[in-house]
Amino acid sequence: MAVLIPQKVEQVLFAYENELKCTFNNKIFGVYIYNSVTLGNFDDSKSDIDFLTIINEDFDDVDLKKLKLIHQKLLNAYKYASKMEGMYIRIDKVGKGNDEIPPYVYFSNKKLHEYGYYDINSVTWWMLRNYGVAIKSPSISNLQLNIEWKNVITNMNYNINCYWKRKLENKFIFITDYWIEFSILTLCRILYTFENNKITSKTEAAKFAANMMVNEKYKMIISEALRIRTGASKKSLYKGRVDRLRDARDFVENIIIYCNDKYNLI
Structure with missing residues (x-):
């Protein structure tokens, strides 16, 4: 390559x-x-x-x-x-x-x-x-790396069902720009990995996830995370951080539930 x-x-x-x-x-x-x-x-x-x-x-x-x-x-x-x-x-x-x-x-x-x-x-x-x-x-x-795809999936399973579930226990962790970008784009990447059996960049994974979303608030929080990452605009898409925090938490929880249900995790 x-x-x-x-x-x-x-x-x-x-x-x-x-x-x-x-x-x-x-x-x-x-x-x-x-x-x-x-x-x-x-x-x-x-x-x-x-x-x-x-x-x-x-x-x-x-x-x-x-x-x-x-x-x-x-x-x-x-x-x-x-x-x-x-x-x-x-x-x-x-x-x-x-x-x-x-x-x-x-x-x-x-x-x-x-x-x-x-x-x-x-x-x-x-x-x-x-x-x-x-x-x-x-x-x-x-x-001589003997890593199989199932090892990657096991790691992704741990990420969503241990690491990110624990993060959801903190009600205010998603208040900052850093955590909006990191959490949303990471969960998009995990979703992309499960859906496509390969790994891509966070930006490409976010675009893929946005196209999957039906709920407009999920599309909006993905756009907000991309705005922060790319620096395309200094102005948030949200009027307040509390609304943004709520959508971020909902998005993370939704991706966890979706992956667990579709791919029989846990």
């Missing part, structure tokens, strides 16, 4: 890969990207540059100091380095989820985290296997 990576993204990724290999040599197995960049849906203002760096052995304290310097050097030199979000996973942990591996190093919000958990799950590995791109690194096929 030929993927056209935006030049400014490519510049920072090539610089990153080169710094890693020059500093750590054989400790680095390979650098890979996935999600919006490789789906051809990179948005300058909203998209992250999602990466997975596979390492042959763990970093020690000295290595971590060097790694911090690499990221800081990139942040100083490249605008798009601030969009990098990713994890450093040992090669013998490839294909496993957060519940199966010890804490790992990850980079998020322009900061290197030396110990913790981030975005490792079946969806991550499936996206890497099917849409990932190697950055001057061994082919992704060398990672």
Whole structure:
């Protein structure tokens, strides 16, 4: 699959890969990207540059100091380095989820985290296997990822019936622009995944979901989420945040019920 990576993204990724290999040599197995960049849906203002760096052995304290310097050097030199979000996973942990591996190093919000958990799950590995791109690194096929679609569906089931049901318990979580965008577009993406047996960008999933909706208030909350994401207008489609909050909660609950009923989840 030929993927056209935006030049400014490519510049920072090539610089990153080169710094890693020059500093750590054989400790680095390979650098890979996935999600919006490789789906051809990179948005300058909203998209992250999602990466997975596979390492042959763990970093020690000295290595971590060097790694911090690499990221800081990139942040100083490249605008798009601030969009990098990713994890450093040992090669013998490839294909496993957060519940199966010890804490790992990850980079998020322009900061290197030396110990913790981030975005490792079946969806991550499936996206890497099917849409990932190697950055001057061994082919992704060398990672021998044995992720099946049923693993992705299990992850989506957990998302809606655990994560999002818990979020609904908080009556005011959907009051902010951030949570409107994140919740509505994520649920649109989950709906798209169930309906089409594939994964797409949040923007494309939102367009698909809007076309499915009969209720006008659901179309409106999707449009509001897209407005926030794209920055098309600073003015909300809603007169007040309370009405918007109510529609967002109703939308999330509706998608949960719809997916559970149609796909026999739980």
